[in-house]
Amino acid sequence: MVQETVKSSSEDDLKENYEINIRSLLEAGVHFGHQKRMWNPKMDEFIFAHRNGIHIIDLEQTLDRVKEAAEIISDIAFKNKKILFVGTKKQARSTIIEEAERCNSPYISNRWLGGTLTNFQTIQSRIEHLIELENKRDAGEFESLSKKESLKYDEEIDRLNKNLVGIKNMTEIPGALFVIDIGKEEIAIAEAQRVGIPVIALVDTNCNPQLIDYPIPGNDDAIRGIKLISRYMSDSIIKGHLKRTSSQGEPEDESESSPTRMVTYSTVSMDEAEADSVKKTEETKADAVEETTEPEESKE
CATH class of the missing domain: 3.40.50.10490 (Glucose-6-phosphate isomerase like protein; domain 1)
Structure with a gap:
């Protein structure tokens, strides 16, 4: 589909x-x-x-x-x-x-x-962490946290997305x-x-x-x-x-x-x-x- x-x-x-x-x-x-x-x-x-x-x-x-x-x-x-x-x-x-x-x-x-290609597995682990955080946010798991903790995770998502958003779906060396x-x-x-x-x-x-x-x-x-x-x-x-x-x-x-x-x-x-x-x-x-x-x- x-x-x-x-x-x-x-x-x-x-x-x-x-x-x-x-x-x-x-x-x-x-x-x-x-x-x-x-x-x-x-x-x-x-x-x-x-x-x-x-x-x-x-x-x-x-x-x-x-x-x-x-x-x-x-x-x-x-x-x-x-x-x-x-x-x-x-x-x-x-x-x-x-x-x-x-x-x-x-x-x-x-x-x-640095390491986007030469340390690909490390970059992939950061991407996996980012996707995990986004999934938790979308599932409403941050709503049970304090405002300070929720804001901290939102800021981390924004920071990671700044450099990783374009390669989130790149699962192997191009x-x-x-x-x-x-x-x-x-x-x-x-x-x-x-x-x-x-x-x-x-x-x-x-x-x-x-x-x-x-x-x-x-x-x-x-x-x-x-x-x-x-x-x-x-x-x-x-x-x-x-x-x-x-x-x-x-x-x-x-x-x-x-x-x-x-x-x-x-x-x-x-x-x-x-x-x-x-x-x-x-x-x-x-x-x-x-x-x-x-x-x-x-x-x-």
Whole structure:
């Protein structure tokens, strides 16, 4: 019954599905990188040009990487594995919640708790404790307590939900991570590497794309860009779920093997990674948007 409801909802969502293209990426500002002085040289292959001191990202490569990532994510969803959405920066939070919930995926939008992947059983015990408290509250068991004791439990539920609400139904290690801003989410990236699961991420020009498996070069501060790419990933997950539902009992050879994964391990310390992730401001990119109408024809 629940499965049928989820399927119906997914089909309705896909009625408004769109194809991502160069024009939509351009209109969403995905091509704007950081200031040249903040760049990471390992992003050089994805940089098309620069204008007014701002790097311009090659959207043809962005489009290719988005579609590659979508295929990987859809295949993981087809195998009935969860994709964990991660985006705790202000510009990404609401989109991460909306798109993860739309495709029935877990998410982290407030703060990554150390050990979410590498100490999974401990995190699960906290989730079980939270669910137990919520069940007791819903059953009216707190009503027999003093006002002070009842308030204490309510506050504990709120505190636990702040960081765990998006992963309460994640009962096993996810099949992949989808991340916005790998500089901010460096602990999540490190844990994913340690447990051996692939990472798909939106990667700006100040980041090291070699730290993850499937980088999508693009502006990780533009809200419209984050929405555009996150929705495409969410749609791909829904398609994977629908494909699995429609093909149950019909084995497919291509589903037997796991998606190819380029295993990468960071050789830098957490402090070095943090130092490399130079924070930029929305004002800088807003100025660039006003002054830049389209990328230059060649890189200087």
